[in-house]
Amino acid sequence: MRVTKSGVILLVGILLTGCAGNQNKSIQGKENSLDTVKEVNETPAEKTFVDKKMDFWEGNFAYQIISDNEVWVTNVESEDNKNGTSKSIKxxxxxxxxxxxxxxxHVTGIGEGAFDLCTNLEEVNMPNSIREIDRNAFAECLKLSKIQFSKNLEEIKYGAFSGADVSAITLDNIILIDENGFACCTKLKSLDLSKSIKKVTPYAFGECKNLETVTIRAIKLNIEENVFYGCKKLKVFYVPKESVEYYKKALSEYKAEVKAIEE
Incomplete structure (x- = not known):
């Protein structure tokens, strides 16, 4: 059934203590932990319905026209006439x-909440035309373990992949990762950020409890506090050789080592 409303906006709050604790947690356990976070942090405004802007449907997806020749994916065909989430799409x-x-x-973006709560979604393949992923686009897609990112992806907005099941992330031309972008991705072990990265906001990778290695290829990245809050297994940051001393200061809140990228 095709619908025009999204469900409750799912915002993973700054207080991330409810995230699933380790890789062996069940999906049910992960759902419960994220619910706990939401109950603590939701305000009445966050529980309202939001229109998913749609100009036309093609195949299983709805699209919003952004310009004369560009569109964004904004919704997925649904069996649920209440919130537009699909339980069947894998x-x-x-x-x-x-x-x-x-x-x-040209499809250049994925809109707010487009795939949120698609609880059986396992894989996403993006064309290289995608440049931006909006707020909560894939929030609480708890089985999402394989993501082929666009090589031209520049911005990932608030909570876009919160709770995903992915184990490794490489972002080739990313510029911005917003707050909670990958929060509670408890299977995540390795992260590789491009030379073009300009900004990573607080809690972007909060409570990624199994994250061990982070590669930052930018010469100087202004890293805000608590970007890696709760990443208790973080062992090492790999950075450009000429920037080791800079990053030792910039990342001093973490116990992980700072080492030069091996070429």
Whole structure:
């Protein structure tokens, strides 16, 4: 059933103590822990419904026209007429181009809450045309373990992949990762950030409790406090050789070593 409303906005709050504790937690346990976080942090405003902006449907996805030749994916075909989430979709293949009324559009973004609470979604494949992923786009897709990111992805907004089941992340041309972007990804072990990264906001990787290694390829990245809050297994940051001393100061709140990237 195709719908025009999203469900309750799912915001993983700054207080992340309720995230699942280790890789062996069940999906049910992970759901319960995220619910606990939401109960602590939700305000009445966060429980309202939000319109998912849609101009047309093609295949299983709805699209919003952004410009004369660009669209964003904003919704997925649903069995649930209450909130637009799909319990059946397992693989999301985002197209690079889509047609509507004989006009072809370039798919350049994924909209707010487009796939939130798609609880059986396991894999997402993005074309290299995707440049931005909006707030909570894949929030609480707790089985999402395989993500093929666009090589031209520049911005990941608030809570976009919170609670995902992914174990490794490489972002080639990313510029911004917003607050809670990958919070509570408790299977995540390794992270590789591009030379182009400009900003990572607080709690972007909060409570990624199994994260061990982070590679930062930017010469100087202004890292805000608590980006890696609760990442208790973090062992080492790999950074450019000429920036080791800079990052030792910038990352001093963490116990992990700072080492030069091996070339």
């Amino acid at each position: 693989i999301a293949e985002i197209p690079e181009y889509v047609k509507n009324k004989e006009k072809e559009y």
